[in-house]
Amino acid sequence: xxxxxxxxxxxxxxxxxxxxxxxxxxxxxxxxxxxxxxxxxxxxxxxxxxxxxxxxxxxxxxxxxxxxxxxxxxxxxxxxxxxxxxxxxxxxxxxxxxxxxxxxxxxxxxxxxxxxxxxxxxxxxxxxxxxxxxxxxxxxxxxxxxxxxxxxxxx
Amino acid sequence: xxxxxxxxxxxxxxxxxxxxxxxxxxxxxxxxxxxxxxxxxxxxxxxxxxxxxxxxxxxxxxxxxxxxxxxxxxxxxxxxxx
Numbered sequence: 001x002x003x004x005x006x007x008x009x010x011x012x013x014x015x016x017x018x019x020x021x022x023x024x025x026x027x028x029x030x031x032x033x034x035x036x037x038x039x040x041x042x043x044x045x046x047x048x049x050x051x052x053x054x055x056x057x058x059x060x061x062x063x064x065x066x067x068x069x070x071x072x073x074x075x076x077x078x079x080x081x082x083x084x085x086x087x088x089x090x091x092x093x094x095x096x097x098x099x100x101x102x103x104x105x106x107x108x109x110x111x112x113x114x115x116x117x118x119x120x121x122x123x124x125x126x127x128x129x130x131x132x133x134x135x136x137x138x139x140x141x142x143x144x145x146x147x148x149x150x151x152x153x154x155x
Numbered sequence: 156x157x158x159x160x161x162x163x164x165x166x167x168x169x170x171x172x173x174x175x176x177x178x179x180x181x182x183x184x185x186x187x188x189x190x191x192x193x194x195x196x197x198x199x200x201x202x203x204x205x206x207x208x209x210x211x212x213x214x215x216x217x218x219x220x221x222x223x224x225x226x227x228x229x230x231x232x233x234x235x236x237x
Contacts, residue, residue, distance in 0.1 A: 122234065
């Protein structure tokens with residue numbers, strides 16, 4: 001399988017400070033770092049959520065995320081970027097996803113991080129399953145608002 | 156052979172994560188028609204489903220995508236990561 005050093009799919013947690021330090025390593029021309037961390041909410045569609053389980057499509061996930069990352073690099077002048085997405089069982093307040101980008105000036109980094117997250121939501125093959133406090137499980141439905149968020153970047 | 160994968164709610168609904176089938180189909184659509192004939196849940200997931208997502212060899216595909224021996228074809232619902 002092709003390896004993508006700036007894409008990580010892992011069950012273990014990540015540390016924002018460590019990841020940002022790696023992102024900046026060797027880049028003295030960086031003037032801006034923007035990072036986004038997605039976390040598990042304890043409520044969805046009005047119901048309390050006890051467990052969130054993330055499934056993905058090994059192989060396609062990495063390829064899809066790398067495509068999104070490279071497109072961000074084409075659209076904006078970035079120095080470096082990283083995407084980390086966790087899989088498996090997570091609990092409220094856990095970190096799920098990290099997107100971090102660096103650039104010389106802040107505007108490019110802000111736009112690129114936003115773009116990567118919007119595209120990840122609708123193009124990377126991950127699926128969420130929630131367990132409610134009564135033990136019932138349900139697959140999370142895709143949101144129309146996520147599709148609309150992606151479309152704002154159409155050029 | 157074709158390697159066929161099913162993810163998330165599809166895997167549960169169809170009771171299988173992956174299977175191999177002979178590469179006798181020209182397009183994804185031909186394959187879907189064959190699979191849909193297996194029963195109601197297959198038909199609902201693959202044929203009557205406006206939101207069906209398809210990938211061929213890890214790239215987003217459509218019903219019209221051509222397929223050949225050795226291809227990996229995946230069927231899944233809309234994605235919900237992030």
